[in-house]
Amino acid sequence: MAVPVQKTDNVTALPSPKASAKPAEIVALPARKSEGRGRKIMGRLKGFAATTVPPLLVLGVLLLVWQIGFARPGASLPAPSVIWAEAKDLILDPFFVLGPQDIGLGLRVLTSLERVAVGFGLAAVVGVMLGALVGQSIWATRGLDPIFQVLRTVPPLAWLPISLAAFRDANPSAIFVIFITAIWPIIINTAVGIRNIPQDYRNVAEVLRLNTFEFFFKIMVPSAAPYIFTGLRIGIGLSWLAIVAAEMLTGGVGIGFFIWDAWNSSKLSDIIVALLYIGVVGFALDRLVAAIGNLVTRGTSAS
Amino acid sequence: MHAYLKLDHIDKSFVRAGQTTEVLKDISLTIDQGEFISIIGHSGCGKSTLLNLIAGLTQVTAGAVLLENREVNAPGPERAVVFQNHSLLPWLTVYENVKLAVDKVFSGRKSRAERHDWILANLDLVQMGHARDKRPSEISGGMKQRVGIARALAMEPKILLLDEPFGALDALTRAHLQDSVMDIHARLKNTMIMITHDVDEAVLLSDRIVMMTNGPAARIGEVLAVDLPRPRKRLDLVSDSRYIAAREAVLRFLYERHRLVEAA
Numbered sequence: 001m002a003v004p005v006q007k008t009d010n011v012t013a014l015p016s017p018k019a020s021a022k023p024a025e026i027v028a029l030p031a032r033k034s035e036g037r038g039r040k041i042m043g044r045l046k047g048f049a050a051t052t053v054p055p056l057l058v059l060g061v062l063l064l065v066w067q068i069g070f071a072r073p074g075a076s077l078p079a080p081s082v083i084w085a086e087a088k089d090l091i092l093d094p095f096f097v098l099g100p101q102d103i104g105l106g107l108r109v110l111t112s113l114e115r116v117a118v119g120f121g122l123a124a125v126v127g128v129m130l131g132a133l134v135g136q137s138i139w140a141t142r143g144l145d146p147i148f149q150v151l152r153t154v155p156p157l158a159w160l161p162i163s164l165a166a167f168r169d170a171n172p173s174a175i176f177v178i179f180i181t182a183i184w185p186i187i188i189n190t191a192v193g194i195r196n197i198p199q200d201y202r203n204v205a206e207v208l209r210l211n212t213f214e215f216f217f218k219i220m221v222p223s224a225a226p227y228i229f230t231g232l233r234i235g236i237g238l239s240w241l242a243i244v245a246a247e248m249l250t251g252g253v254g255i256g257f258f259i260w261d262a263w264n265s266s267k268l269s270d271i272i273v274a275l276l277y278i279g280v281v282g283f284a285l286d287r288l289v290a291a292i293g294n295l296v297t298r299g300t301s302a303s
Numbered sequence: 304m305h306a307y308l309k310l311d312h313i314d315k316s317f318v319r320a321g322q323t324t325e326v327l328k329d330i331s332l333t334i335d336q337g338e339f340i341s342i343i344g345h346s347g348c349g350k351s352t353l354l355n356l357i358a359g360l361t362q363v364t365a366g367a368v369l370l371e372n373r374e375v376n377a378p379g380p381e382r383a384v385v386f387q388n389h390s391l392l393p394w395l396t397v398y399e400n401v402k403l404a405v406d407k408v409f410s411g412r413k414s415r416a417e418r419h420d421w422i423l424a425n426l427d428l429v430q431m432g433h434a435r436d437k438r439p440s441e442i443s444g445g446m447k448q449r450v451g452i453a454r455a456l457a458m459e460p461k462i463l464l465l466d467e468p469f470g471a472l473d474a475l476t477r478a479h480l481q482d483s484v485m486d487i488h489a490r491l492k493n494t495m496i497m498i499t500h501d502v503d504e505a506v507l508l509s510d511r512i513v514m515m516t517n518g519p520a521a522r523i524g525e526v527l528a529v530d531l532p533r534p535r536k537r538l539d540l541v542s543d544s545r546y547i548a549a550r551e552a553v554l555r556f557l558y559e560r561h562r563l564v565e566a567a
Contacts, residue, residue: 200390203360206378208407208458218403222394 023294078269086269088170094277105255105277112243112254113281115171119178120239124232127183132220133188141191145300152184160249174243182235183241189234193227195219201205229293236289306333306369307464307494308357313366315352326352328520332513337492340506343553344515344524350498351387353515354466357496358384370461380408383460387467389447391439391454398435401425408458425457426450429483435543445476449483456487465497468511469504476494477501478537481508489534502557506549507535514556524561527552 063080070079078086089096094106133140134148159180165175201223205215221228247256255274262270315327326349342350355361357368359378368375370438374383391400401422409418412537423537426432429449439447455463465484469477481504488495488508499505505512516524529549531540540546 111480113538180327198390200386200388203384203386204390204392206360207380207382207384208404209379210407213409219392222392225394 036188064207076270083269083272086267087273090270090273101253103253105258105274108253108255108258109277110279111252112247112256115174115247115254116178116236116239116243118286119175119243120182122183122237123179123186123235123239124181125184127231127235128190128221128228128255130183131187131228132194132216134187135191135194135224136220146150148184148187151180152188156181156238157245158250160246164250170252172244174246174250174252174254177242177246178239182239185238186228186231189227189231190224193224196227197223216231225297226293229289233289236285237282240278240285244278307336307338307371308334309369310334310353310357311367311369313353313356313368313410315349315356315361316364316373325520326518327356328522330523332523332526334357334494334496336494338494339488339508339510340496341499341509341511342496342498342513343502343505343557345517346500347559348515348518348521350515351466351554354384354464354496354498357462358464359381360384367450380404380458381461383455383458383463383509384461385448385451385455385468386467387470389439389444391447391450393439396436396438397426397431397442397450398422400439400450401457405457405525422457425453428456428487429453443476445472445480448472448480452480452487456491456493461494463493463495465495467498467500469524470500476506481538484508485516485533485535502550502553505553506546507537507540512549512553514553514561516561525556527556 067079067081069075070077071081072240084091090105094104094109096104097107130144134144135141156177159177160173163176163180166171167173167176197220201219204218210218243254244256244259247254248260255278259271259274262268262274308397310330310332313327313330314325316323316325318324330353342353352361356363357375359368359375359382362376370382391397392403395403402418405413405418405422405425409421413421423432423435426435429452431446431449431453434442434446434450439450442450450469452465452468468484469480472480484495485508487493497505497508506529512527512529513523514525514527515521527549529545531543531545531549
């Protein structure tokens with residue numbers, strides 16, 4: 001007798017807490033939400049401050065020391081205040097065009113970036129292919145790896161004379177230097193990634209009888225993606241290092257040649273501003289490749 | 304009538320750094336179509352090697368694996384494998400993992416819409432239709448293994464090879480999946496070969512249990528026919544005398560006559 005009574009009790013009781021809870025929740029929810037949102041914004045601000053305030057502080061101190069150290073007349077390098085006075089237009093307007101050789105630093109950086117894009121793009125495609133070959137085939141490893149290990153230690157600029165001789169033109173030579181600089185870490189990391197493909201995935205591919213082409217795109221590339229992106233990230237950094245040096249020697253309108261030009265006409269302030277540009281752009285490139293990598297490899301790491 | 308799958312005097316040895324290790328010695332077995340075979344033995348006795356030989360993932364040193372009188376020496380979708388650690392590709396969703404297999408196996412034979420329906424049918428068969436858009440990292444171990452089974456079944460294999468499919472699962476999930484496999488076997492009537500460590504699992508699921516002696520040079524020690532009627536119900540069998548006898552026979556083989564000395 002007791003059981004049915006309890007049952008009916010439950011049935012009648014069930015809607016009532018729901019009904020009473022609903023309005024209460026609706027009343028309570030906005031308040032809690034805004035409180036939560038406020039706290040979230042505060043938390044985010046705190047996090048933002050924690051990452052930005054210390055470097056700004058250090059930067060301020062460095063500028064101050066620099067200013068004090070080089071403010072006296074006859075100092076070998078310009079103090080920050082002198083740089084600001086002499087090169088204000090370069091800092092404030094990156095995209096002015098006053099003549100064929102008198103353009104803003106932003107435009108110069110863009111021409112350099114264009115060369116990097118071509119050279120690095122080629123290096124990425126060829127590097128991943130060669131890396132796949134070396135990672136997949138023991139004979140390719142034995143044959144190619146020693147050659148790669150020797151060539152990768154050659155400094156970027158050492159390639160320049162021979163590429164100038166081969167291409168007889170400055171622009172393709174600069175692009176070749178980027179290519180040959182960026183390709184080694186891409187090859188080596190891709191090869192490691194391919195070698196680390198779990199045997200399980202290879203077994204799956206074998207049971208399905210995937211052909212080489214399908215295996216490359218459906219198993220190899222996604223599985224090795226985290227390694228490939230590590231290589232690409234190192235590669236883009238090296239490209240940016242190499243382009244500035246290469247442009248100093250090949251001329252043209254790139255940021256590297258600008259520095260060399262400024263040195264020849266003793267505009268030290270311009271050089272320091274250009275260094276700043278190079279640093280910021282290099283940082284941005286690194287973050288860009290890292291962000292793309294994170295996006296692409298989102299699903300690959302966890303199993 | 305000739306055998307569906309025939310293992311004909313198989314030897315397998317590995318050569319590593321100039322040293323030859325004999326793993327399997329003179330394995331002969333015939334398996335009929337629709338049979339459920341379990342292979343049981345202590346760790347390191349070469350059970351997985353035997354399964355890999357049937358799958359074609361490794362090559363026999365001597366003898367032959369014959370499927371419908373044709374020699375097997377390369378892997379293929381007609382001998383689908385359910386791997387021990389599921390081996391789903393983590394960058395693909397559940398649906399895409401099965402799709403990879405279905406697209407490859409049925410590319411010429413089924414239209415796109417038919418393939419889509421076939422993928423869903425197989426996911427429903429293992430009760431995973433609800434998770435089709437999840438990635439392997441977002442589902443439980445038992446669910447991953449279900450998807451692995453769906454992927455293998457979706458290839459419409461002649462033989463389904465299961466390599467300790469439930470080894471990494473907890474006891475309750477394992478029981479649940481065993482029931483699912485029994486159900487699928489009853490419905491599709493596939494030939495299945497399963498590697499296991501678990502005596503109860505072997506007796507519950509199998510028509511015959513192949514018991515391996517300890518390696519190196521492991522042989523088939525005994526083959527036990529389990530003539531329990533199907534469908535089998537876990538709870539009904541607990542007190543069934545034939546079930547108890549079969550269980551005892553396997554246990555005696557493993558722990559009395561072929562006790563693994565190193566494991567003591």
